[in-house]
Amino acid sequence: MDLSYSAEEERFRHELRAWLQANHPGPEPEDMQEYVAYSKAWARKLHAAGWAGISWPKEYGGRGASLIQQIIYQEETARAKVPVPMNLAGITMAGPVLIARGTEEQKQRYLKNILTSDEVWCQGFSEPNAGSDLAALKTRAEVHGDDFVVNGQKVWTSWARYADWCMLLVRTDPEAAKHKGITFLLVDMKTPGITVRPLKQINGDDDFSEVFFEDVRVPRTNVVGAVNGGWDIAITCLMHERQTLTFNRQLQSSIALAEMLETAKRLRIHGGPVTQHPVLRQKLASAYIDSHAMRYTAYRNLTKALRGEVPGPEGSIEKLFWSEMYQRQLETAVDMEGPHCQLLEGSAHAIDEGKWPYLMLYSRGRTIAAGSSEIQRNIIAERVLGLPRTK
Ligand SMILES: Cc1cc2nc3c(=O)[nH]c(=O)nc-3n(C[C@H](O)[C@H](O)[C@H](O)COP(=O)(O)OP(=O)(O)OC[C@H]3O[C@@H](n4cnc5c(N)ncnc54)[C@H](O)[C@@H]3O)c2cc1C
Numbered sequence: 001m002d003l004s005y006s007a008e009e010e011r012f013r014h015e016l017r018a019w020l021q022a023n024h025p026g027p028e029p030e031d032m033q034e035y036v037a038y039s040k041a042w043a044r045k046l047h048a049a050g051w052a053g054i055s056w057p058k059e060y061g062g063r064g065a066s067l068i069q070q071i072i073y074q075e076e077t078a079r080a081k082v083p084v085p086m087n088l089a090g091i092t093m094a095g096p097v098l099i100a101r102g103t104e105e106q107k108q109r110y111l112k113n114i115l116t117s118d119e120v121w122c123q124g125f126s127e128p129n130a131g132s133d134l135a136a137l138k139t140r141a142e143v144h145g146d147d148f149v150v151n152g153q154k155v156w157t158s159w160a161r162y163a164d165w166c167m168l169l170v171r172t173d174p175e176a177a178k179h180k181g182i183t184f185l186l187v188d189m190k191t192p193g194i195t196v197r198p199l200k201q202i203n204g205d206d207d208f209s210e211v212f213f214e215d216v217r218v219p220r221t222n223v224v225g226a227v228n229g230g231w232d233i234a235i236t237c238l239m240h241e242r243q244t245l246t247f248n249r250q251l252q253s254s255i256a257l258a259e260m261l262e263t264a265k266r267l268r269i270h271g272g273p274v275t276q277h278p279v280l281r282q283k284l285a286s287a288y289i290d291s292h293a294m295r296y297t298a299y300r301n302l303t304k305a306l307r308g309e310v311p312g313p314e315g316s317i318e319k320l321f322w323s324e325m326y327q328r329q330l331e332t333a334v335d336m337e338g339p340h341c342q343l344l345e346g347s348a349h350a351i352d353e354g355k356w357p358y359l360m361l362y363s364r365g366r367t368i369a370a371g372s373s374e375i376q377r378n379i380i381a382e383r384v385l386g387l388p389r390t391k
Contacts, residue, residue, distance in 0.1 A: 005068070005072070009068055009069065009072060012065075012069050012072055013072045013075075013076060016051070016072070016073065016076045017076050017079075017080070019049060019051065020076060020077065020080040020082055021080065023045060023049070024080060024081075024082055025038060025041070025042045025045070025082065025083065028083055035086075036086065036162050038083075039083060039085065039086035039087075039117065040086070040116075040117040040118070040120075042082070042083055042085070043085055043086075043087060043115070043116055043117030044116050044117065044118075046085075047061070047115045047116045050063060051063065051073075052091075052115040052116070053091060053095065053114075053115045054069070054070055054073045055070050055096075056095060056096070056099065056111075056115070057099065060095075060099055060107060060111045061111060061112055061115050062115070067302070067305060067306060068306070070247075071247055071302060074247050074248050074251060075251060078248070078251040078252070078255055081255075085117065086117065086120060086159065086162070087114065087117045087120045087121060089120075089121045089122055089123045089158065089159065089163075089167070090114040090117070090119070090120060090121035090165075091114060091115070092240055093121070093123060093167065093237045093240050094110070094114060094121040094165070094167050094186075094237075095110075095111055095114045095115070096236075096237075096240040097167070097184075097224060097233060097236055097237045097240065098110055098111060098224065099111070100236055101224055101225050101233055101236060102224055105221075106186070106224065110165070110186070119164040119165055120159065120162055120163050120164050120165075121163055121164070121165045121166065121167065122157050122158060122159050122160045122163035122165075122166050122167075122189070123157065123158070123166070123167050123237070124154040124157050124160075124166045124167060124168040124169065124187070124211060125137070125154070125167075125169050125234065126154060126155055126156045126157075127139060127152070127153060127154055127155060128153065128155050131156075132371075132372060132374075132375050134169070134234070135178045135179045135182065135231065136178065137169055137170075137171060137182065138152055138171060139151070139152025139153065139154065139168070139169070139170050139171060139213060140152055140170065140171055140172075140174070141170035141171070141172050141183060141185065141218070142172075143172075143220070144217075146219060146220055147217040147218060147219055147220060148170070148172070148183075148185065148217070148218045148219075148220060148222075148223075149215055149216065149217055149218075150168070150170055150185070150187070150193075150213045150215075150216040150217075150218055151213055151214060151215060151216075152170070152212075152213050153210060153211065153212050153213070154168070154210070154211040154213075155199075155208075155210045155211075156199075156208050157196075157208065157209050157210070157211050158207055158208055159207060160189070160196045160208075160209035160211050161196050161198055161207075161209055163189050164188070164189055164190070165186060165187065165188060165189060166186075166187045166189055166211070167184065167185075167186065167237065168184070168185045168186075168187045168218075169182055169183075169184060169185075169230055169234055170182070170183050170185055170230075171183075172227055172228055172230075173228050176228060179231045180228060180231070181228055182228065182230040182231045182234070183223055183227050183228060183229070183230040184223065184224045184225060184230035184233040184234060184237075185218050185222050185223060185224075185230075186218075186222040186223075186224060187216070187218050187222065188218075191216050191217065191218065192216070192217075193213060193214045193215050193216035193217075194211065194212070194213060194214075194216055195211070195212040195214070196209045196210075196211050196212075197209055197210045197211075197212070201361075201362075201365075202361045202364065203357075203358050203361035203362045204358075205362070238370075247298055247302065249294070249298070249318070249319075249322045249326075250291070250294045250295050250297075250298045250322065252326070253290075253291055253294060253322065253325065253326050253329060254291050254294075254295065256326070256329060256330070256333075256359070257287055257288065257291045257329060260284070260287070260329065260332070260333045260336070261284065261288075263333065263336065263337070263352065263356075264280070264284055264336055267336055267337065269336065269338060274336050280332065280335060280336055283328075283332040283335070284332065286328070287325075287328065287329045287332055290321075290325040290328070290329070291325070291329075293321070294318070294321060294322055294325060297314075297317070297318055297321070298318065300314075301314055301315070301318060312383075313379050313380060313383040313384050314384075316371070316376040316379040316380050316383075317376075317380060317384070319370065319371060319376055320373055320376040320377065320380070322366075323363075323366035323367045323373065324367060324373065326363050326366055327360070327363045327364065327366065327367065330356060330359050330360035330363050331360060333356040333359075333360065334356050334357050334360050337352070337356060341354065341356050341357055342354065342357050378390055
């Protein structure tokens with residue numbers, strides 16, 4: 001590992017830090033409609049100042065930052081606690097996929113509006129019977145003249161309610177082998193025949209939806225890559241999703257840990273300080289050790305990427321360790337605060353406005369999204385330990 005930064009990288013950090021300090025958009029509004037407006041305004045501000053699409057090439061409106069600069073960007077935005085862009089699917093998946101595999105016309109049409117969040121994107125991949133086994137997807141698209149006509153259902157589509165466009169995986173050749181008959185379509189979410197039904201989550205949010213397609217007409221020009229060649233495009237998209245998440249994860253957990261330690265210092269349990277409780281102090285120490293192990297694993301993977309080595313199955317080790325560690329960490333925070341932490345804002349006995357149980361409940365999804373823990377363990381078993389493949 002080489003953890004030192006060049007003078008130019010330090011200059012980049014200082015410029016960014018100063019800009020974030022001067023332009024922080026303030027706290028996120030609670031109301032969803034207000035949050036959407038706030039998030040779009042923040043995206044436009046980032047774009048106007050040249051801080052949007054940090055990894056995107058300059059010719060498409062991005063910053064063209066090096067890998068190290070991208071890491072500095074993630075560190076500084078996390079440190080400044082600025083909001084995560086609502087159009088994450090657009091910036092981290094749709095944009096990079098279009099840059100890599102889209103036609104020049106598609107690039108001109110979509111890229112700028114992704115950066116400014118004037119058009120928000122969602123990812124329509126998962127279906128009720130196609131999640132871990134994504135290639136089992138059944139949503140059909142048949143050619144009728146210049147259009148595809150789409151029928152079927154997607155589920156767990158994050159931000160579908162607020163999305164203008166969807167990256168949709170459809171089956172265009174039901175006779176072909178599972179991975180061969182799939183096409184990647186760009187679908188305008190305002191097209192007649194699309195119904196978005198929000199799903200209530202365990203933490204009270206409803207940012208997922210079921211999306212139903214009934215005779216939805218999509219122009220044939222909205223295919224990315226080749227008809228029946230969508231599996232390759234989907235893999236490009238998922239690689240971008242996983243790559244982007246990697247470094248951010250350890251930052252997220254180390255920020256939560258720092259806040260937890262501050263919380264522990266001011267709380268009392270069973271008549272004594274939390275920091276002297278024999279079980280809780282053990283758990284806090286474990287969380288600290290986990291967080292450092294995670295940090296150095298992320299740096300080791302980064303060093304590998306900087307040397308131009310192809311990412312290997314260690315990405316699965318990192319994802320698995322992080323998602324389970326983050327859940328343990330948040331469970332400790334909830335244990336520290338005791339039953340009162342479940343009381344929400346406005347209650348006379350509420351602690352931290354119900355923040356820790358909210359995060360803890362949200363973290364359950366971390367062991368499912370972007371490859372569940374069982375799938376990660378299968379990858380580690382087969383590709384790291386050399387065990388036989390599952391049937
Ligand atoms: C926070 C979050 C955001 C998401 N956002 C989106 C989105 O925007 N767009 C989208 O398309 N999808 C999204 N998803 C869906 C996500 O991709 C799927 O939930 C995930 O792929 C798992 O699929 P599934 O839910 O159908 O579970 P299944 O694949 O049915 O799995 C059910 C259980 O079986 C286990 N299992 C499955 N296969 C195996 C196997 N071979 N060996 C051992 N165990 C196995 C799994 O680990 C799991 O425990 C999101 C999910 C979450 C949690």
